[in-house]
Amino acid sequence: MDDLSPGDSYAVGVDVGGTKTKACLVRMADGAVLIENTRATPCADGGGAVLDLVVAMAAETQREAGELVRGAPCPVGVCLPELVTNQGEPGSAWNFEWRGLDYRTPLSAFGPVYIESDVRAAAFAEGWIGAGRDAGIFVYVTLSTGMSHTLVIDGKPYGGARGFAIHFAGAELVAWTGPNKDIEVRQHIEVFASGKGMGERYGALIGKPGATARDLFEAAKSATGANRLLENSLLSIASYLGQLINILDPAIMVIGGGVGGNPDINRRLGELTRPFIFADLARDLPIVPAALGDNACAIGVAALSWRAGTAVSQ
Incomplete structure (x- = not known):
């Protein structure tokens, strides 16, 4: 695959896992991870607690990215360890329940909401810059x-x-x-x-x-x-x-x-x-x-979010 962006463009990918959640600032020119934050996922506390963590980690990563992005748009993508429909809606609750939860309102503070399954996010990253x-x-x-x-x-x-x-x-x-x-x-x-x-x-x-x-x-x-x-x-x-x-x-x-x-x-x-x-x-x-290890999901969903936002703006 070709590089997504030849310039200084960035996105944040939040990989919500069954045990841990990782948020990464990813450079779109080459998929490099510039900032990485990891926390335990509070699945046992329910979908609302997981959502609060995702919002907090996305905000934290965007704040840390301030000097790097210098005011450039920095969209946020979130991948879930669940089924996700082709319309970007959660389709299962194996680890936590987001179906029926208003996750779009708090996440929209970071721009258009982009949700994907973790495996498709990782697969995209491996096809972009990884083993595939x-x-x-x-x-x-x-x-x-x-x-x-x-x-x-x-x-x-x-x-x-x-x-x-x-x-x-x-x-x-x-x-x-x-x-x-x-x-x-x-x-x-x-x-x-x-x-x-x-x-x-x-x-x-x-x-x-x-x-x-x-x-x-x-x-x-x-x-x-x-x-x-x-x-x-x-x-x-x-x-x-x-x-x-x-x-x-x-x-x-x-x-x-x-x-x-x-x-x-x-x-x-x-x-x-x-x-x-x-x-x-x-x-x-x-x-x-x-090839991309633990960062594959975050890299992939960051890139997919940036690509979706670029397509909307054109």
Whole structure:
């Protein structure tokens, strides 16, 4: 993709996550992050508390950006760990509830309100200046607290008819088992293999509620039970990644997020995914780590907000 702006233009991206929220000042000429602020996301306190945090962090970042932007417009974009419609409206409440909440009034203090899903924001950034920059068609997958994906075509994340083409669905009928092959086997991939799911399963294994996926990754280096749990989780994820490749036929697959961005996990996922790829000619496609790390979502939604504001002003 071409650079969005050749001049001194800036935007603020606020990445609202299930555990932390990050606000970044991003330079549009090259996607550089010039200011970065991070706070814990108060999901347990409800959507209103999350909105208050977003407004406060956007205002804080704009204040810090004062000398850099020198009065130039500095729009704010917000990405959510939720379904977001093609009209920019929240479409789910897995982490907190913004549906029916008047979030537009406080956010409009920063200019036109721009809302996007976190996975499409990150995918846009990876297609602009990251691992997907030279790929005409790629799939971006985020493996973090939750799991999401999006197809990117010529730099544009595909939203689907409603904006919901990002998730790994629910409790699919995976197989039939038992002596008479009449017992359903269903699996909700996020419950089983997301970062949150792996942490909860490991916590149950060792009797330690509150264990995290990172705890599991560390324990798997030396403990047989932890390693088996991790391998089962990764194999389950790999089967889904393989089906994404079979269905969408991308040039490359880019994997990011707190789990997917772990180099060892990323390498192992690549190894486990290839046997699930049906076409011989696709089996060696690049499966690569995301390039922008924790900043991908904020960079992407800042750029998308700036682009939307520029289109409106023209």
